[in-house]
Amino acid sequence: MTPDITIVGQGICGSLLSWALIQRGLSVRVYDTGSHLSATAAASGLLNPITGKRYVKSWMVDDLIPTAEKVYADLGQALSIQVYTPMPIYKLLGSIREQNDWSARTTDSTYQQYLSDTTLHKLNEDWLINDFGAFAIQGGGIVHTPSFLSRYREYLRDKGMLYEESLTQEEALQRKDRIIFCDGYRSAREGIFTTLPWQIVKGEYLLIRIKEFYDDRIVGGDTTISPAGQPGLWYAGATYQWHYETIAPTAQYRDEVIESLHQMLRVPFEVVHHGAGVRPSTRYRRPFLGFHPQHPHIGIFNGMGTKGMSLAPYWSERLAAHIADGTPLPDEVDVTRQLSVSTAP
Ligand SMILES: Cc1cc2nc3c(=O)[nH]c(=O)nc-3n(C[C@H](O)[C@H](O)[C@H](O)COP(=O)(O)OP(=O)(O)OC[C@H]3O[C@@H](n4cnc5c(N)ncnc54)[C@H](O)[C@@H]3O)c2cc1C
Structure with missing residues (x-):
């Protein structure tokens, strides 16, 4: 029987999207040979709310982290493994100037939940060079990507939802079922989504x-x-x-x-x-979601860049709601809109 949705790829995107659809009562089929290069399998799995040299909050982090914590906790319970472990991130400071930048940031009330620890820490000097000390970031943690990917793969296999085969966009164009490509950087290289603003x-x-x-x-x-x-x-x-x-x-x-x-x-x-x-990074650091305007049975869930672990839980929920209930996607991530604009005469 044809499933409601076919998904190509079982990295973090294909895994979480299939999970979100199953939770909404839809039937899914996931294609993945397990032999292609996977960004998720190479990732350290970090969720880090404060990034960069200026210590700024990541885009939408106040919404992304609570959703990620919930999705990973639900998955952990269903799979009987620990998918996510909250963990502080200690950033080594390299100069007095960096100390001052961090100190100024701690006075910003919108950073309170991540930078409430205002102590300048000394980490173990037998282990680490930390002449200027370190500060702690709360609210982050680690997704245990290798164990999650393999356990979730078993879950799909047990439910008869895993197809250990490849499915290309060329093949998908010949079919009539709704197919969503979660194939990582490959969608940037070939097929109908290459004109999106990728930056691999x-x-x-x-x-x-x-x-x-x-x-x-x-x-x-x-x-x-x-x-x-x-x-x-x-x-x-x-x-x-x-x-x-x-x-x-x-x-x-x-x-x-x-x-x-x-x-x-x-x-x-x-x-x-x-x-x-x-x-699979993108020029404007926004993910790609939704269906192709000229091939409306083919969709994409991709473009997570350096932050797949924090972006994929939230955006898989949004895309699943779009598919199941027709909830609109925001313009800045919606590829239907972006590709219509880029191909308009
Ligand atoms: C070295 C490294 C470290 C990283 N560290 C972090 C980190 O700490 N925190 C973080 O949030 N992000 C990190 N990232 C980024 C993160 O890994 C990505 O954002 C995310 O994993 C992308 O997931 P994806 O599902 O889109 O792609 P992928 O994980 O690449 O999954 C794509 C899947 O599609 C399958 N596939 C491809 N083509 C086909 C086909 N034709 N048929 C069937 N299956 C197919 C592949 O086998 C693969 O399993 C890191 C990335 C790298 C490379």
């Missing part, structure tokens, strides 16, 4: 072994170090590469992450894995 960014990361280090916090400095879900193992990275010749890991960027680690760590570390992924 490759990232490389390392898994490192350290004898003793923080397993209760994320530490951000020259690079970011976060617990990797196994005792003694941490994730380090990732890099940002706008121009690249291969999607495979490269020695150059392995060395870049190692150099950043040397700028932060006093303890020795051993590299146990070097990986890469491609972020």
Whole structure:
């Protein structure tokens, strides 16, 4: 029997969209071979409400984080695993000026829920170089992406909703069922959505072994170090590469992450894995949702860029409501509108 919605891709977008549709009583079928490069599988899984050198709140973060916490908690309960762990993020400060910028930000009442800890922390100096101290960000955490992806895949398989096959846009155009592409950076490369304003960014990361280090916090400095879900193992990275010749890991960027680690760590570390992924980022840092104006049975849920873990829970709910009840999508994310404008005479 034809399902209500076919989804192509089981990264964070395809997983959460299928979940949101199932919760609304719709039937779904998810295509994913499990063998393509997945940005979600390469991600450290961080949700970080305050980003950048000026310590600003991420777009819509006050709405995104509560939705993400709820969606991941519901999924954790249904799958009997911990999908998300709230965790403070300690940012190492590099100068007096950075201390002053952070201190000024703490006086802004709209940042209260993320920067209520106004202590200038000293982290363990045997482990880390932190001459100017560190400050703590609340409200973030880690999605355990490897265990979530594999457990959710089993869930779909058990329910007969997983098709371990590839489905291309060319094939989808020949079909009549409603198909939503959640295929990550591939939609930027080929097919009917390539004219959207993409800005693809490759990232490389390392898994490192350290004898003793923080397993209760994320530490951000020259690079970011976060617990990797196994005792003694941490994730380090990732890099940002706008121009690249291969999607495979490269020695150059392995060395870049190692150099950043040397700028932060006093303890020795051993590299146990070097990986890469491609972020489906967009020029205006807004995701892409909705159906193609000329091919209205084909849709997209994509463009999460560097923030898939915080954006996908909220926007999967919005897209599912659009599909199930016809709730309109905001113009700034709606591809039906964007592609109609870009193809208008
Ligand atoms: C190194 C790195 C670190 C990152 N760290 C973070 C982080 O800490 N926090 C954060 O929020 N974000 C992070 N990101 C960004 C985040 O990973 C992405 O925003 C997000 O994972 C994108 O998810 P997606 O589902 O759109 O794409 P993907 O995860 O790439 O999933 C696409 C899926 O589609 C499947 N597929 C493709 N083509 C087909 C086809 N023809 N038929 C069937 N299946 C197909 C693929 O197999 C894949 O499983 C990071 C990204 C990288 C690369």
